[in-house]
Amino acid sequence: MLSSVSEPEERPLASRLRLSVVRLNRRLRAQRTNSVVSLTQLAALSTLFKCGPLTPGELAAKEGVQPPSMTRVIAALEELGYATRRPHPTDGRQAIVALTEEGRTFHDAQITAREAWLDRRLAELTDQERELLARAAEIIDRMAGAVTGWTTGRTDRRSRQISASRTRPGSQPTCPPAHRLSTAQPNPAPPIWKAD
Numbered sequence: 001m002l003s004s005v006s007e008p009e010e011r012p013l014a015s016r017l018r019l020s021v022v023r024l025n026r027r028l029r030a031q032r033t034n035s036v037v038s039l040t041q042l043a044a045l046s047t048l049f050k051c052g053p054l055t056p057g058e059l060a061a062k063e064g065v066q067p068p069s070m071t072r073v074i075a076a077l078e079e080l081g082y083a084t085r086r087p088h089p090t091d092g093r094q095a096i097v098a099l100t101e102e103g104r105t106f107h108d109a110q111i112t113a114r115e116a117w118l119d120r121r122l123a124e125l126t127d128q129e130r131e132l133l134a135r136a137a138e139i140i141d142r143m144a145g146a147v148t149g150w151t152t153g154r155t156d157r158r159s160r161q162i163s164a165s166r167t168r169p170g171s172q173p174t175c176p177p178a179h180r181l182s183t184a185q186p187n188p189a190p191p192i193w194k195a196d
Contacts, residue, residue: 021140031117033109037080040065042110044073045082045099049107053098055088082106 029039037045040063047062048054054062060070074097077083082103088094099107122130 028114028118031113033113034106037082037106038076040069041073041077041082042107044070044077045103045107048083048097048099049104053096055094056085056097057094059097077103 032042043063044059047059051062056070056074057067059074060067063070063073065073074083074085078085080103081100083097084100085095085097088096122133125133
């Protein structure tokens with residue numbers, strides 16, 4: 001009974017929030033500086049940037065795609081010179097995928113273009129509106145579980161275990177241990193705009 005009473009009140013907010021997030025995401029995607037790289041490839045680059053070197057299987061799991069699809073993504077990124085594969089130091093059946101310097105530069109350019117557009121839009125707002133958005137960003141992060149790219153939509157037991165481990169209240173997403181095998185360190189998240 002309680003759910004049927006609260007549903008009408010929640011649905012309009014849910015719809016408005018969903019549409020707002022979709023529209024903002026679409027506008028941010030439109031700021032891409034290079035359309036040769038697909039959005040799937042760009043997402044994989046971003047994950048490698050944030051987490052450091054990963055095995056293809058780990059990268060596929062993070063992006064919510066099947067390993068054969070990720071193999072094609074990695075091959076395309078290698079061909080562009082944005083990623084490289086090297087043997088796994090302890091498992092001869094595995095490889096480690098890492099960003100190249102060129103891939104890091106390309107990723108930075110994409111982020112810079114999007115954040116420049118967002119900075120211009122934020123500058124048009126009042127101080128109060130920017131403070132409200134800063135609070136809303138924290139709430140949206142909490143709602144999303146701060147695990148972008150981890151939800152696969154699959155219902156197998158392993159996916160549910162991964163999802164549950166990533167969304168515990170107060171937990172932060174962690175990268176698999178593969179990146180710790182190399183000397184490269186995971187990158188911090190790009191800085192976000194903060195109100196003065």
